[in-house]
Amino acid sequence: MTRTTPARPVSVEAVFPELAAHRSRTTRLHPRPGRPGMRDSHVGGPMLWPADEPWPVCQEPHRPETEGYAPDEIRSARAAGTWPASRSWPGGGTPGEGGPVPFMGLAQFFRRDIPGLPAGPDRADLLQLFRCPLTHGSYLERRYILRWRRAAETEDADDFLATPPQLPLLRWEDELPEPCVLHPEQVVTYPWAEDDTLPAALIARIDAWEDAQASRHGREAPSYQSDLSIPPGWRVGGFPSWASTGPLTVDCVSCATPLRLLLTAGSEEMDADSHSWVPLEDRDPSPHANPTRLRFGRDRDLHVFTCPADPGHPPRWLLA
Known part of the structure; x- marks a missing residue:
């Protein structure tokens, strides 16, 4: 069975056109x-x-x-x-x-x-x-x-x-x-909005928009970090989520080149803050909250970074 990510609750580039320049793609692996x-x-x-x-x-x-x-x-x-x-x-x-x-x-x-x-x-x-x-x-x-x-x-x-x-x-x-089979699916993703991951003025606008959404819709309000930027779970490429640590600088120990996110292994495929990412085929998400049964740190994401200049250089591992 394929897995299909629902459309985002808000067209994020319609609200923040500047994000088009930062758009990327990640492959959700959907292990089951x-x-x-x-x-x-x-x-x-x-x-x-x-x-x-x-x-x-x-x-x-x-x-x-x-x-x-x-x-x-x-x-x-x-x-x-x-x-x-x-x-x-x-x-x-x-x-x-x-x-x-x-x-x-x-x-x-x-x-x-x-x-x-x-x-x-x-x-x-x-x-x-x-x-x-x-x-x-x-x-x-x-x-x-x-x-x-x-x-x-x-x-x-x-x-x-x-x-x-x-x-x-x-x-x-x-x-x-x-043991889990995979259902790869590519989706659009955007950077985590904190510190210098995006221009400061854009982050300030995102923060103000989230505050306004929360005032208007309460707990059901869409959030950039939870609903519009980075999906949960196992994925290849895209951007790292920095919910636990805040953004970190990750450079190659061999050549000092900024490293690229290769893989994210997620402790949770879905949780209360990421309900909008639940695939359409998973009407009852509870059996799929952690299908791999693996955990990384205290329910964090394991980010694996590799060097884009030379993939033979040592990778780096970060829990975030």
Whole structure:
């Protein structure tokens, strides 16, 4: 089934013609639970991974844990609509500072499926996203990696890894992604309106317009930030949302070029502030509030930035 974003409650360029110069497009991925295969773009499905290639592991010290949830029990509990029971970690605890930890595959995207997905290093057209299932340091930091591939070369491998290595327990239930198929849809998007993301005079006009709308329509008033600029959920390209942090400067650590937003992984596909973005096909949005079951930070968005001058330069990750 396709997913169709409703028309915006207000024609934003009719109210603010200057925004036409800042217009962009983002691809909403609309992940929904399903049974994706390793040759599909997906969130939470099987990765296309040659069997003779080592699976990525995190070598950094990890925060030790003493209990968690077994992946198979997480799946069974989700199917039953219950919560899994926590278990004590075998052997007295996690690997902690000793031993590597296998990364968890979160998503993969083929350029042939995702409009607007740029090419990676050496014209790579398959992007794979991984996260370490354990945390690091006193601030519970996370580690992510991107792996770019050439799809045709990878698909020609003699054999593929059927079951990647994983920890016996996951610290949180939302470490395990729900397998989701994608329904890509391109929509028009505009920058977050704060600080210097837009001209100061334009931001002041947007703020005044929002105040007037709230006075006239109350809680049902349309909002530029929530209804007219950036959709929620998983998306490729477009602009970052800065609801939690405020706008940040994100430059390449290798060449100082301003980085470009590659991907946003959203903890929520829809919430009370983004109801107008609910696809027409999702009449009852409650089952789709978080279809991937993944969370990033305290229900924030994970923004992945890459260098437009050289996609081989290190990416940067920001929670906002």
